[in-house]
Amino acid sequence: QSQFTCDHQCNGPDKWNHANSNCGGKYQSPINIVTRKTLTDERLTPFQFNNYQQIFRGTIKNNGHTVVVGVPHLSTISGGGLPSTYKAVQFHLHWGKNGGPGSEHTIDGEQYPMELHIVHMKSQYDDLTTALADQEGVAVLGFFYEKSNSANRKYDPIINSLRSIKATNSNTSLLSVSLTQLIPSEQNLTAYYRYKGSLTTPGCTEAVIWTLFENPIPLSMDQLRAFSELKFHDGNPMVETFRPVQPLNGRQVFRSGS
Numbered sequence: 001q002s003q004f005t006c007d008h009q010c011n012g013p014d015k016w017n018h019a020n021s022n023c024g025g026k027y028q029s030p031i032n033i034v035t036r037k038t039l040t041d042e043r044l045t046p047f048q049f050n051n052y053q054q055i056f057r058g059t060i061k062n063n064g065h066t067v068v069v070g071v072p073h074l075s076t077i078s079g080g081g082l083p084s085t086y087k088a089v090q091f092h093l094h095w096g097k098n099g100g101p102g103s104e105h106t107i108d109g110e111q112y113p114m115e116l117h118i119v120h121m122k123s124q125y126d127d128l129t130t131a132l133a134d135q136e137g138v139a140v141l142g143f144f145y146e147k148s149n150s151a152n153r154k155y156d157p158i159i160n161s162l163r164s165i166k167a168t169n170s171n172t173s174l175l176s177v178s179l180t181q182l183i184p185s186e187q188n189l190t191a192y193y194r195y196k197g198s199l200t201t202p203g204c205t206e207a208v209i210w211t212l213f214e215n216p217i218p219l220s221m222d223q224l225r226a227f228s229e230l231k232f233h234d235g236n237p238m239v240e241t242f243r244p245v246q247p248l249n250g251r252q253v254f255r256s257g258s
């Protein structure tokens, strides 16, 4: 575990089940997805993204673990084999060191440079704590990033904000963002993986329906590197903000029909 800074090493993922017994549970996230062991499920139809194009003014915060942006609850998802409508709560990212491996989930052992998590809760709930008491209360949409030769201009507002939030607990406003601007276009979101797991940080609650989209989001090397300029609470570079993959323990991973 020598790649972890002290922030992780002294209090890292391998110590979490002492902090919270859920973290030693049987249905933990992230996982490695072995594509030849996935089962196609025709019920995993395309998602309906409602109000994802809504432009909002958000606050981007360095919370000491990642950067997080609260999202107005007007954006919802349904379809996609989900048991209900879920509303967006926040998004955050997991990344590596200077553009190196950094995603939480891996596909056939491949770790991508970064992973976006858009966290949703069942629309009937008012807060995440309540949603986490329901085994299907939370749905996280996960998106991988890939290195590209040109900058992804749709990410300028986020990347440009990072220089103002290098310190833990600092924040700045994002004047105009939308969820659609962050993710691939809808027709490129029909291929995805589905399994049941947990939050990837303590309390590691096993209440998450996970979706990982196959198509990655392109970012240039400079854009990816910008995240490594952020700092943990102890002043060390905020790098390798991912939890290692967890055992499947017999869970089946499904693949969408299209």
Ligand code: SG4
Binding pocket: 063, 065, 066, 068, 090, 092, 117, 119, 128, 140, 198, 199, 200, 201
């Ligand atoms: C990150 O630490 C976020 O900052 C947390 O969000 C998030 O917790 C946590 O990851 C776990 O989420 O999609 N990776 S994950 O399983 O969304 C929640 C905040 O602390 C509950 C706001």
Ligand code: ZN
Binding pocket: 092, 093, 094, 117, 200
């Ligand atoms: Zn996450």
